[in-house]
Amino acid sequence: MNALREDFGVEAAEIAFAELLRVTRRNRFLPIPPQERNFVGDGDFLAIGCEFLRHFVELGGLRPQDRVLEIGCGLGRMALPLTQFLDAPAGRYTGFDVVTEGIAWARENIAAAYSNFEFLHLDYRNELYNPAGALREGEDLLPFAGGTVDFLFMTSVVTHLDASNTAFYLREAARLLRPQGRLFVTAFLLDESNRLLAAGGKARPSFDLKDAGPEYISDRAHPMAAVAFDHDWFLETSACAGLHLARPIAFGHWSGRSAENFQDICVFTRSPIQPKGTRDR
Numbered sequence: 001m002n003a004l005r006e007d008f009g010v011e012a013a014e015i016a017f018a019e020l021l022r023v024t025r026r027n028r029f030l031p032i033p034p035q036e037r038n039f040v041g042d043g044d045f046l047a048i049g050c051e052f053l054r055h056f057v058e059l060g061g062l063r064p065q066d067r068v069l070e071i072g073c074g075l076g077r078m079a080l081p082l083t084q085f086l087d088a089p090a091g092r093y094t095g096f097d098v099v100t101e102g103i104a105w106a107r108e109n110i111a112a113a114y115s116n117f118e119f120l121h122l123d124y125r126n127e128l129y130n131p132a133g134a135l136r137e138g139e140d141l142l143p144f145a146g147g148t149v150d151f152l153f154m155t156s157v158v159t160h161l162d163a164s165n166t167a168f169y170l171r172e173a174a175r176l177l178r179p180q181g182r183l184f185v186t187a188f189l190l191d192e193s194n195r196l197l198a199a200g201g202k203a204r205p206s207f208d209l210k211d212a213g214p215e216y217i218s219d220r221a222h223p224m225a226a227v228a229f230d231h232d233w234f235l236e237t238s239a240c241a242g243l244h245l246a247r248p249i250a251f252g253h254w255s256g257r258s259a260e261n262f263q264d265i266c267v268f269t270r271s272p273i274q275p276k277g278t279r280d281r
Helices: 002-008 011-024 045-058 100-111 163-176 192-199 231-243
Strands: 067-071 093-098 117-121 149-154 175-192 214-216 225-229 244-245 264-270
Touching: 011 045, 045 117, 067 163, 093 100, 100 117, 149 163, 163 175, 163 231, 175 192, 175 231, 225 231, 231 244, 231 264
Parallel strands: 067 093, 067 149, 093 117, 149 175, 175 225
Antiparallel strands: 175 264, 214 225, 244 264
């Protein structure tokens, strides 16, 4: 929201953004996938997207003119409200996913109507969603030029990745962001407070804290269904990639805390100097 305030003034920006969210939530012309096609979770598809648009702006500083990249876009749940916020031609969105069916639906129903939106299928191997993928996370870089993205986000992505693949996407985020670009990422993070709550049975999902870490799983039969990480490991790995927190973590209510958001929300900015070994294209 601060970015909008700079352009329009505090009161006008807040009123305009609140009205945009209200109108978007009630826009019956925006396409909603049929429930049988939806693999990105339950809940109101458009309302959840609008909730995150508010987080992107108020917590992440998203601006209408930003160049946006989404890792793990699914069917476009986050992209759909962004069609009402990003101003073309400067404001552009690219989303990619490993699930071909989701990309096909988003192309047909969102990108076909909004020329500044594009959806790509990248065939990365993912144990949960694309086990036969040809590309390897950690080996094959994302096919985007470095230093070209203003706002990059991953919602409910690292919650389905192991530690090595999470580190890969954090490195790639740092490579792709412009100086002072922002990374918005949601996660299950086990700091001291969340560990105590989880140990007391408050967390939903719950995680096996007997694991050695830095990753902890919820379901042995489906290890990537929900993954948590050591708080310190996550921040140290981000720092090694060239990222630092732009604001305090907004911890979620998954662990039993009193909070509005479900997962923990982190907003990073790219450090002015990239760490040694960071590759570009």
